[in-house]
Amino acid sequence: MITPRWWSQPFPPTGAIASEGIRNQLGRPPVDPLTVFVRETAQNSWDARLPDVETVYRLELTTVAPTHRPTWERLLTPPAGVQEHLGVGRAVRTPNLRLLSVVDRGTKGLGGPTRADQLADGRRDWISFVLNVGEKRDTTQGGGTYGYGKAVLYRLSRVGTILVYTRTADEHGELSSRLIGIALGSSFDNRGRVDTASRPFTGRHWWGDARDDHVEPLLGEHADEVARSLGLTPFGPGESGTTLVVIDPDLDEFDDMDHAARHLADTIAWQLWPIMLPERGAQRLTPEVVSAGVTHPVPDPSRTYPLRMFVAAYRGLKSNAATTLESGNPRKRLGRFALERAVVVPMTAGAASMAAGFAGVEGDPHHVCLMRSPELVVRYYEGPTTSSVHSVYAGVFRADDDLDEVYAASEPPTHDNWVYEQLTGPDRTFVRVTFTRLREQLAVFRAPVQAAVSTRSRTALGAASSYLGGLVAAAFAEAPENSTASAGVRRSQGAAMAGGTRPESSGAVDNRRSAAAGRARVTTLVEPHLEEIEGALVVVARYGVDAPGPVRLEARLAVATWEGREDEPPAGAERPRVSHWSTPDGVVAGDSCTLVGPAEVDLVVTPVPDTATEIGLIATPSADTVPAGAT
Amino acid sequence: MSVLYPRLLGDAAKRLHQEHLQSSITELNARHALRHPAAVFAATGGRRITQEELQQLRDDVLEVARRAGFPDEGRRQDRVSFDLEVARLLHERCGLVAGEAAVRPIWAFLALVLLPDVSYWRYPRPPGDRVLGTDITRHVWGRLWWRAHLLALPREYDRYQLLETFGEAAFDQIFARRRSIGGSRALVRTIAEIWPAVDHGRVPEREVLIDVLKRLSRWGAVVEFESLDDDELRRQVLDAAIESAARLRAQAPSAGPRHAGV
Amino acid sequence: MTRVFPFLRPPGDVVTVGPWSRLTPDGGEPLPDTLTDWDYSTTLSLHRPLKVDGLRLRRLSGLPEDAAVDLSVQWLATSSALRGRAWRAELPADDASDLTIDFSLPGDDLGGTLELITSVTLRRPAPGASMAAATRPGSVLWSDRQRVLLEGENTLFPIATADFHDLPYPTGAGWYLHIEEDLEAAALGSILLVVNERHDVVMRAVEAASSPTDADMRVLSALRADVLRVLVERALTSEDLTEDSDYPIGSLGALLVTVVRNAFPAFSMEALRRERQTAPALFSSRIQEASQMMVSP
The missing domain is CATH 2.60.40.3880 (Immunoglobulin-like)
Known part of the structure; x- marks a missing residue:
């Protein structure tokens, strides 16, 4: 039994790419490492998909269980000489070590030779993923033009270290497992150490079956056994695929793992939706996000606003509603473009998910999703905003398969843009013109919303009629209001009626001001509302009498009806009545009460079930009325 | 596609009515026409009715009228069946949409230009609103079309089976609430559907209906009847009707201690 | 309350x-x-x-x-x-x-x-x-x-479509403006623009009038100019129609008088009749101007 151990790569005499170089291959600083992580790993999984089975793409956020931790420490601690250059040694000694794993199944795993210096006619997955960096791929319609994707794995790990556990068919078709660890640190030399010859190292380290000048993976049952002792997700019988484990991922910007998991789920929806759609059948990616054993559902792109608009546009690509964009000189089909418009309630500020923001769609959409043959999201290209916040659109442009290589060549290593500047000749023109055509397509949104074509089953001539109406308008404009001609034309039947509407009336209080003593001012302090008092439902309102002196208040109650107010109740039916008034001087019964202002009074009304009560209050200054009494 | 009818507007209609009032049925028969110089059409929204179609409509109505005794005075019962038959005929054959049928001047044209003889036979010496386009719910033809429209059942074999449910005076109560209950075809149909199940004893049908409409009007201020399923709507309308009938039977002086049959 | x-x-x-x-x-x-x-x-x-x-x-x-x-x-x-x-x-x-x-x-x-x-x-x-x-x-x-x-305050112009094959109008024409004879009759019962369903370009423009393309707009502009021309000529060829004619409001006669007055506020009907007789080409240009034919809005 081989005990796996770390091996550090020295610079060969002819030189090699230093690990800084690899880590920097991602180019400009990524906006969100997790977005890049999801895009790159999903693309790897998608490229490795087996035919006729759904591709499972699962992200697992876990911590190393206490039972497994001693194994991690025993097996993964680097030799003393490189410990300061290989942070994984520190990591495996910390409790609750976090892991972020990418588990793909229904994929073929990483196969082919395990040494880069072996000639390989067939698969080179292992070599290109584990050993070589920056090698051209030959996957048909592969998403990644260059295999730079893995760099993000090392960047995401705070100790630059990942484990690769894969099961793949060998040349005889037998499934066999492989397990290896890879770390990318900084290049270093061990000058100053006395225990070994001094020489420079590239900063690349492998963990596994270490030989003199390279590392072989742990193989077969031995690999499975070690993987099991580390607590890695095992393979089922007959299952192939790959598990990548990022050790100690940097999740500092999240409050907790759940938060990170939700973000991963959203990111999957935003970045991978085209390959998730159910109409693809088995040719489809099934994503999952699991954090500490809890599944976080990935939002359904065809149901989640605003993604569902992109989905609708995408689905429209094949229909007549879509447009083919072309370049004029040289003449060439560039791709198909479809647009989905909607009128919406605008999203509140900050309502967009982080994932949407990182995708570049920070609110209501006015974007076009760019994609090419692998149907992975390249980017969301921002178009002009419309003149109304209620009016939004989402488009999809899918590059023509004939030009797939051209667009691919224009992509930076992160595959998240098309940059014509890095191309030459006609290719450069095609990519540049693509954006010109998109701007043309979206130009209508710069203008104010145009009256769109009306939907109707039969020819409607109203618009043409009113256009011509201007010619004869003057002839009718002079006619009096009830002119025979114009009345007929407008088909009007007079003003809208009150019945059937339920007018919300204001001015609950009718202040009757007599010329002599018109100072009885009553204000509604608390609008009439429903209250439950001693097991009975009552309507209570509070009024304030501002003016000094006696004021007579009279409540006018009625049942509100469909047409307005009820005059005569149905046979034997109840009517609302005043229960009492609560005045500063005590409770008064009856429809009216007189009190001396300034004062406040509660009116308590007993309503009739299932009817609305109309309450009016009439206030009369009453120098000559009897104080505080009933009617 | 909707059919557009000629519209006879105010002054011209009034003038014709004044002339017609002085004329005999025979004179009116001679005076009928398929067009009138003062008639106008809606600018758009459908196709204009043809002269042939107007002639056909006149012939159809005349035939029903003859069966009811036209041009002689005839019996009252005959006029009831004439109304029901014409209601159905107008609603079924005119190709009118409700929007157009709500335009009063088209009814003035039918009453005063196309069918003056039958109109003045059905209502001898009529008050203006029977023939002018002032109030459709009083109009000799308009009220019939609208009665059929409010009671017609969608998708039923016998679409007009509810037409006979109410007498004219009772249905006027629904017309009186055209802007509320009378605008809801669902509600009007439901009232008609449950009506045979209501025992109004000796209380006149019209009084019971008035009371039911009052109850529904109360609820209508807080309830959206259109949001209800048919069954629930029927239950609420039936509740109101049973309550009204019971209360009114109990109040009716002649009801006394007599047991009301169900 | x-x-x-x-x-x-x-x-x-x-x-x-x-x-x-x-x-x-x-x-x-x-x-x-x-x-x-x-x-x-x-x-x-x-x-x-x-x-x-x-x-x-x-x-x-x-x-x-x-x-x-x-x-x-x-x-x-x-x-x-x-x-x-x-x-x-x-x-x-x-x-x-x-x-x-x-x-x-x-x-x-x-x-x-x-x-x-x-x-x-x-x-x-x-x-x-x-x-x-x-x-x-x-x-x-x-x-x-x-x-x-649902209906604007715009005065609507009576318009209908038909297949000219079934009508006594030239089958290849784009439209026909029907005007009845009786100047006393209600105008809106007396005029009707019939658009030929066989004429694709005109039909398209008429159907798209709520959001016309530039091409549709030009067709509609030509249509309006022609409708104005027919109305004006109808007015001018009725010798008994003058500015002072007393036709009832809303009648065809009143409409025609108003149309002419609005189109040519500076000319008397008599002057227009003369010009139409003696300088028809000039008169035709005047109609174009009055109807703002092909003038961008």
């Missing part, structure tokens, strides 16, 4: 309504206050997004979380006074549901002002509800209404 409902109703903000919009083949446009191009043959496809806090709505209505509550839309037309239900869906017991109202409304029963009433109603009494909660099915817990005027 203040109206008080007999049951608890939640504050209005439990429902956040989006704007009504009218769907068109390539998306949608916000529903305007006035639909000038509406007629009976128009089917309106209406659409409205909204967000509802179904839990808070139930809680503040005194209802238990599992109470059956509906969201529905009723329409009401002022001209026909008819009303009906356009759409209904169950309101989820969810603290943030995005719902989309979506239905088609045929024009048959409509006219005048269309009211769209969005309401949240109780579907059935809920056991465990508060005493002050609504119990009668259909009780309106929340509602909102929007009005749309």
Whole structure:
């Protein structure tokens, strides 16, 4: 039994790419490492998909269980000489070590030779993923033009270290497992150490079956056994695929793992939706996000606003509603473009998910999703905003398969843009013109919303009629209001009626001001509302009498009806009545009460079930009325 | 596609009515026409009715009228069946949409230009609103079309089976609430559907209906009847009707201690 | 008067309504206050997004979380006074549901002002509800209404389409303006523009008049110029028609006089008649100018 151990790569005499170089291959600083992580790993999984089975793409956020931790420490601690250059040694000694794993199944795993210096006619997955960096791929319609994707794995790990556990068919078709660890640190030399010859190292380290000048993976049952002792997700019988484990991922910007998991789920929806759609059948990616054993559902792109608009546009690509964009000189089909418009309630500020923001769609959409043959999201290209916040659109442009290589060549290593500047000749023109055509397509949104074509089953001539109406308008404009001609034309039947509407009336209080003593001012302090008092439902309102002196208040109650107010109740039916008034001087019964202002009074009304009560209050200054009494 | 009818507007209609009032049925028969110089059409929204179609409509109505005794005075019962038959005929054959049928001047044209003889036979010496386009719910033809429209059942074999449910005076109560209950075809149909199940004893049908409409009007201020399923709507309308009938039977002086049959 | 409902109703903000919009083949446009191009043959496809806090709505209505509550839309037309239900869906017991109202409304029963009433109603009494909660099915817990005027104040011009093959007009013509003889008759019963259904270009322009392309606009402009020309010539060839003629308001005669006066305010009818006789080409150009033919708006 081989005990796996770390091996550090020295610079060969002819030189090699230093690990800084690899880590920097991602180019400009990524906006969100997790977005890049999801895009790159999903693309790897998608490229490795087996035919006729759904591709499972699962992200697992876990911590190393206490039972497994001693194994991690025993097996993964680097030799003393490189410990300061290989942070994984520190990591495996910390409790609750976090892991972020990418588990793909229904994929073929990483196969082919395990040494880069072996000639390989067939698969080179292992070599290109584990050993070589920056090698051209030959996957048909592969998403990644260059295999730079893995760099993000090392960047995401705070100790630059990942484990690769894969099961793949060998040349005889037998499934066999492989397990290896890879770390990318900084290049270093061990000058100053006395225990070994001094020489420079590239900063690349492998963990596994270490030989003199390279590392072989742990193989077969031995690999499975070690993987099991580390607590890695095992393979089922007959299952192939790959598990990548990022050790100690940097999740500092999240409050907790759940938060990170939700973000991963959203990111999957935003970045991978085209390959998730159910109409693809088995040719489809099934994503999952699991954090500490809890599944976080990935939002359904065809149901989640605003993604569902992109989905609708995408689905429209094949229909007549879509447009083919072309370049004029040289003449060439560039791709198909479809647009989905909607009128919406605008999203509140900050309502967009982080994932949407990182995708570049920070609110209501006015974007076009760019994609090419692998149907992975390249980017969301921002178009002009419309003149109304209620009016939004989402488009999809899918590059023509004939030009797939051209667009691919224009992509930076992160595959998240098309940059014509890095191309030459006609290719450069095609990519540049693509954006010109998109701007043309979206130009209508710069203008104010145009009256769109009306939907109707039969020819409607109203618009043409009113256009011509201007010619004869003057002839009718002079006619009096009830002119025979114009009345007929407008088909009007007079003003809208009150019945059937339920007018919300204001001015609950009718202040009757007599010329002599018109100072009885009553204000509604608390609008009439429903209250439950001693097991009975009552309507209570509070009024304030501002003016000094006696004021007579009279409540006018009625049942509100469909047409307005009820005059005569149905046979034997109840009517609302005043229960009492609560005045500063005590409770008064009856429809009216007189009190001396300034004062406040509660009116308590007993309503009739299932009817609305109309309450009016009439206030009369009453120098000559009897104080505080009933009617 | 909707059919557009000629519209006879105010002054011209009034003038014709004044002339017609002085004329005999025979004179009116001679005076009928398929067009009138003062008639106008809606600018758009459908196709204009043809002269042939107007002639056909006149012939159809005349035939029903003859069966009811036209041009002689005839019996009252005959006029009831004439109304029901014409209601159905107008609603079924005119190709009118409700929007157009709500335009009063088209009814003035039918009453005063196309069918003056039958109109003045059905209502001898009529008050203006029977023939002018002032109030459709009083109009000799308009009220019939609208009665059929409010009671017609969608998708039923016998679409007009509810037409006979109410007498004219009772249905006027629904017309009186055209802007509320009378605008809801669902509600009007439901009232008609449950009506045979209501025992109004000796209380006149019209009084019971008035009371039911009052109850529904109360609820209508807080309830959206259109949001209800048919069954629930029927239950609420039936509740109101049973309550009204019971209360009114109990109040009716002649009801006394007599047991009301169900 | 203040109206008080007999049951608890939640504050209005439990429902956040989006704007009504009218769907068109390539998306949608916000529903305007006035639909000038509406007629009976128009089917309106209406659409409205909204967000509802179904839990808070139930809680503040005194209802238990599992109470059956509906969201529905009723329409009401002022001209026909008819009303009906356009759409209904169950309101989820969810603290943030995005719902989309979506239905088609045929024009048959409509006219005048269309009211769209969005309401949240109780579907059935809920056991465990508060005493002050609504119990009668259909009780309106929340509602909102929007009005749309279906016919604008624009004077409409009588227009119809027909296959000229069936009519005594030249089969290849684009349109024919029919004008009756009787100058005393009501103008709108006397004129009718008939567009030839066989003429694709003209038909397309007429159908697209609510949002014409530049090409459609040019066709419509030519159409309007020609209609004006026919009306003016009809006026000028009726020798008895003068500025002083006393035709009833709304009659064809009055309309023709007004059309000429508006088109050529600086000319007397007599002067126009003379020019039409002696310098027809000049007169034709005058019509072009008066009708602003091919002038960009």
